[in-house]
Amino acid sequence: MRKRYIMAPGPVEIPPSVLSVGGLPMIHHRTPEFRKSLLEVLEGLKYVFQTKNDILIFPAAGTGGMESAVINIVSPGDKVLVAACGQFGERWAKIAETFGVSVIKVFAEWGEEVDCARVEAELKNNPGVKAVYTTLSETSTGIENNIKKLGEIVGKTGAVFVVDAVSGMGAVEFKTDDWNVDIAVVGAQKGMMIPPGVAMISVSVKAKKAMAESKIPKYYFSYEQALKALTKDKLPDTPYTSSVSLILQLKESIRLIKEEGLENVWARHARIASAVRAGVKALGLKPFALGKPSNSVTSVWAPEGIDGDAVNKKIRDEYGITMAGGQGKMKGKMFRIGHLGYVDMFDAVIALAAVEMALTSMGAKNIPLGAGVKAVEEELLKKV
Numbered sequence: 001m002r003k004r005y006i007m008a009p010g011p012v013e014i015p016p017s018v019l020s021v022g023g024l025p026m027i028h029h030r031t032p033e034f035r036k037s038l039l040e041v042l043e044g045l046k047y048v049f050q051t052k053n054d055i056l057i058f059p060a061a062g063t064g065g066m067e068s069a070v071i072n073i074v075s076p077g078d079k080v081l082v083a084a085c086g087q088f089g090e091r092w093a094k095i096a097e098t099f100g101v102s103v104i105k106v107f108a109e110w111g112e113e114v115d116c117a118r119v120e121a122e123l124k125n126n127p128g129v130k131a132v133y134t135t136l137s138e139t140s141t142g143i144e145n146n147i148k149k150l151g152e153i154v155g156k157t158g159a160v161f162v163v164d165a166v167s168g169m170g171a172v173e174f175k176t177d178d179w180n181v182d183i184a185v186v187g188a189q190k191g192m193m194i195p196p197g198v199a200m201i202s203v204s205v206k207a208k209k210a211m212a213e214s215k216i217p218k219y220y221f222s223y224e225q226a227l228k229a230l231t232k233d234k235l236p237d238t239p240y241t242s243s244v245s246l247i248l249q250l251k252e253s254i255r256l257i258k259e260e261g262l263e264n265v266w267a268r269h270a271r272i273a274s275a276v277r278a279g280v281k282a283l284g285l286k287p288f289a290l291g292k293p294s295n296s297v298t299s300v301w302a303p304e305g306i307d308g309d310a311v312n313k314k315i316r317d318e319y320g321i322t323m324a325g326g327q328g329k330m331k332g333k334m335f336r337i338g339h340l341g342y343v344d345m346f347d348a349v350i351a352l353a354a355v356e357m358a359l360t361s362m363g364a365k366n367i368p369l370g371a372g373v374k375a376v377e378e379e380l381l382k383k384v
């Protein structure tokens, strides 16, 4: 038998109480019983998102949520700005271009943060920009962007501010309304701690105004239809069949988040992330993040002469722990340790033990066994 762990930046491990809800008998999605749960989930999500805006839930991957935030807001020929610093940020540009939208690319080098001053300058030079798309926690590089600052900049313009919070929500500080975020897109399988399959999207009044002018054809992902269903009578509804079991699981995971308190959730992630970073540093490994490191994932350069994917594969196949390799142009050059959602302090100990053992057995030089784990323990003890 091998005990298996997921230490990837999503999907994440599921808390036992959330898992058990997934095994309950099916109920019909048009019943008052289900719609009462949907109401509770939507209200709970407002707390997690820190918003008073309407929230829509589509059965979809996070990328479906991203696509919806393009096709409902802009029109072919419109100009948008994409502020990216990695694979997922750059995905916004690919989606927009797929629908004939013209993209101003403010792309940072991978490992750096989005440059807020460049965004501000481009918005001044291009007063007609309809929307600005960016990423809260860039999972491919392990960077957290300054959404508060970007929200101040975009909030002074007519552009709709859209944030991919797929791997950041429920892990790092995020305040939709205080930070002027018009649309936040969130996925299921990360900080929300449920299996993959639903995208959650908050929509501000400013976004709704843009929506009314958008000319990209849409059917399944129509915000107009989804908003109508939300408010058609006393209990919310969805235009098409809801992901019943996932929504019931979401109700339980939101209950867990509320019970802990959102600020404590953020603090737990910060504590575990700083322990993982201390462990990596103690092993003499080079962190990939040059900008603000995300508290949901730590990206590490593979040591000289060692393939990052091979490290990842060894840890998965021989130790039973699924981490992540490099994405896109970083394939083979790094490995990534996810620490989000259902994580606690001893996950950091396990992660560093696995990294030390894998690198040592692969012949990496100067990896003192136990040094990473010791640094993790020391960092965790500082904050107990």
Ligand SMILES: Cc1ncc(COP(=O)(O)O)c(C=O)c1O
Residues within 6 Å of the ligand: 009, 010, 061, 062, 063, 064, 088, 135, 137, 138, 139, 140, 164, 165, 166, 167, 187, 196
């Ligand atoms: C920041 C970010 N955005 C978008 C996505 C895409 O989500 P999905 O794979 O569910 O489409 C991910 C998934 O890893 C992500 O981490």
